[in-house]
Amino acid sequence: MRTSTMRALAPMLLALLAGACASAPPRQSTIQSWVTTGDRSQLMQAQPALAWSETRADGPAVVVDPNQTFQTMVGFGASVTDASAWLIQTRMTASQRDALLHELFGRDGEGLGFSFTRVTVGASDFSRFHYSLADQADPTLAGFSTAPMEAEVFPTIRAALAINPDLKVMASPWSAPGWMKTTNSMIKGQLKPELYGVYATYLTRYIQAARAQGVPTDYLSIQNEPDFEPENYPGMRWGPEGRARFIGQNLGPAFQAAGIQTHILDWDHNWDKPEQPLGVLADPVARPFVSGVAWHCYGGDVSAQGQVRDAHPDKDVFFTECSGGEWAPGFSDSLMWTAKTLIVGSTTQWARGVLMWNLALDESYGPHAGGCGDCRGVVTIDSRTGAVTRNQEYYAFGHASRFVRQGARRVAVTAPEGLQAVAFINPDGSRAVLVVNDAATATAFDLGEGDAAARVSLPPRSLATFTWAALISK
The missing domain is CATH 2.60.40.1180 (Golgi alpha-mannosidase II)
Structure with a gap:
């Protein structure tokens, strides 16, 4: 009798257990x-x-x-500027250098796991001297050479790639070679329209030469901060009409002809002028070659990223530069601002990758040749001892990069x-x-x-x- 009763009740008991399991919280x-x-x-x-x-x-x-x-996320990181690479390669012992790079790029549970970085094509203000990769005035680019980047920048990127093979690399020029510009100088001026084709070849050759040196270029912006002409370091003004013409008629076709898969990013400047990238993306010839839009933090509001993305949902969003500095020295204030604006704000406004500016600077906020005299690196390297100080940006970014893996949604x-x-x-x-x-x-x-x-x-x-x-x- 007891056995037959249990058999009769079995389906009911199983149903009750299934319902309890379905409603139980995950444990x-x-x-x-x-x-x-x-x-x-x-x-x-x-x-x-x-x-x-x-x-x-x-x-x-x-x-x-x-x-x-x-x-889908590409990742978080900071730029390996000439200054950062020089400090890492020449002001640290081999063991210090290895320890720092593993700490920044490692995925071993203790490392920050940086998976996105940026290099400058030629000099920026955070170089020890101003240079291009073709200083000789020659439209055939006979003197083209990446030698200035081969001493410190490329070895640093290769070492980071050995630690994190999934590291994605972005490249950005601060200026075309001076002889290609209206000022005949890397400082100020605009690219001469008759040399657009030559400059497209210059950037194509950079990507090929970097790849031969073991440094891929996953993303390229054609100009850092194209709405700004710095007084004392390389820069170049380039309006949306000119950028669209260059991308659509010169660089995009040059990449296609060379079989280059590098993604082209427009703008690479502040949040305060979304009409600039919108102008480039309005060009029907340029638009198919533009993979996305890159942004900086020095003006406007992070919501501009979403504004442009809403207009062009098929284009990626990247946040590619912001620097801490002595204008905001307080640890707490800048920690909060960086976390809220760059980590939460930028990713909420569609950024697939988020970058700080200098990965490392020294105790005197350098070395640099012009430009910012009080910028702060993610870490500070003592140029006399190689000792490392971890700054507030290190912790704000580490709270994301250490836990959010490449490919995360x-x-x-x-x-x-x-x-x-x-x-x-x-x-x-x-x-x-x-x-x-x-x-x-x-x-x-x-x-x-x-x-x-x-x-x-x-x-x-x-x-x-x-x-x-x-x-x-x-």
């Missing part, structure tokens, strides 16, 4: 987290693991929605007033959520996905990264 993973505070009492410090709760309490909550997906996340957040799903399904608390007091909230939640409290003026595996119910 197979815990939440790991790391915190950096503005007072420096915690610097990317690991926190005790958090367990999921069965219910989410009423009140403030940061909630991830993995079903709403956005852009940004997903939707909601956050209460007073908190900023951005969320990603890595290729292995793990979640990475960065939350910024800019308030002067600690803030408590629920961190949730689906029906699961965990109670969190963030210290004042702090940022945290939370990670967990893809949630699986009991």
